[in-house]
Amino acid sequence: MKAMKDILSNALIALLFTAQFLIVQAGFSQDNQPENQDISALREDPDNPLVEIQTSMGSIILELFPKEAPETVANFIDLAEGRKSFLDPESGALVTRPFYDGLIFHRVIDGFMIQGGSPTGIGNGTPGFSFPDEINARSLGLDRMQALDDEGVPHPFLRIASQTQFQSVILEPLYAELNISSQEELENNIAAIEERISNLTVKDVYENQGYEYTETLISRMPVRGVIAMANSGPNSNGSQFFINLIDTEWLAGKHTVFGRVRQGMDVLDTIGGTSVDEQDRPLQDVRLIQVKVLQ
Numbered sequence: 001m002k003a004m005k006d007i008l009s010n011a012l013i014a015l016l017f018t019a020q021f022l023i024v025q026a027g028f029s030q031d032n033q034p035e036n037q038d039i040s041a042l043r044e045d046p047d048n049p050l051v052e053i054q055t056s057m058g059s060i061i062l063e064l065f066p067k068e069a070p071e072t073v074a075n076f077i078d079l080a081e082g083r084k085s086f087l088d089p090e091s092g093a094l095v096t097r098p099f100y101d102g103l104i105f106h107r108v109i110d111g112f113m114i115q116g117g118s119p120t121g122i123g124n125g126t127p128g129f130s131f132p133d134e135i136n137a138r139s140l141g142l143d144r145m146q147a148l149d150d151e152g153v154p155h156p157f158l159r160i161a162s163q164t165q166f167q168s169v170i171l172e173p174l175y176a177e178l179n180i181s182s183q184e185e186l187e188n189n190i191a192a193i194e195e196r197i198s199n200l201t202v203k204d205v206y207e208n209q210g211y212e213y214t215e216t217l218i219s220r221m222p223v224r225g226v227i228a229m230a231n232s233g234p235n236s237n238g239s240q241f242f243i244n245l246i247d248t249e250w251l252a253g254k255h256t257v258f259g260r261v262r263q264g265m266d267v268l269d270t271i272g273g274t275s276v277d278e279q280d281r282p283l284q285d286v287r288l289i290q291v292k293v294l295q
Helices: 002-026 070-081 165-179 185-188 188-199 204-206 265-272
Strands: 049-055 058-064 105-109 111-115 227-228 241-242 257-264 287-295
Touching: 002 105, 058 070, 058 188, 070 185, 070 257, 070 287, 105 241, 111 265, 165 188, 241 265, 257 265
Parallel strands: none
Antiparallel strands: 049 058, 049 287, 058 257, 105 111, 111 241, 227 241, 227 257
């Protein structure tokens, strides 16, 4: 009788173990992601695509915003999936293949952002084409921000820290706008200059620098976790992007925000904390293994 009880007890233990194992197994999909993790819940809009950036330090999932930056999102996805031709920096030929796979984050600044998407790996690479910014300055409130306060202090977004910068950022574009090219014309237009300066907004300053804005789209501020286009000035977008480690409001109006991290902020912070050299390049490559659109 005792032997029979032992057999039944052992059989019950084995059955419970098997059932527990099957439950655990059922909780994971083929790619080891929990089945009960509904990735659609990561979206704020059900129509927005989710993109996974698999890096050598872990994976980051982004929600992209095609209603806010349609051309930018399409460009990013088409490059990632190998549907858009680009100029190969080694051969100089147009090629079509997944663009981002194998590239590195070539610029990492802890307490600021991480940047990638340069085909040369040193920050000067382009895909051989450029496309316009997609930014609505009004929705960012830049048209309501005075460039100078009542004391003549520049708005912090303008990052003016010297008289030379004040001259180049504020005064010289105004002189060009008012067609002032001599000291005599300057003296004859002092009143007009002062009035123009008193009404100058941050949006005006950026437009004087060549930025062009749209009012058909809605833009959002470049806060922590957003992905935005890196550029070399107005309408110079290509393939390079950055992901914010902090809020960077002073970049509003200068960079197209087209998505936001929805999972993997810990990975982002880990990359941000990696050791870098004097040029902010990681001492050990942080590689983009694959960039893919999720279902």
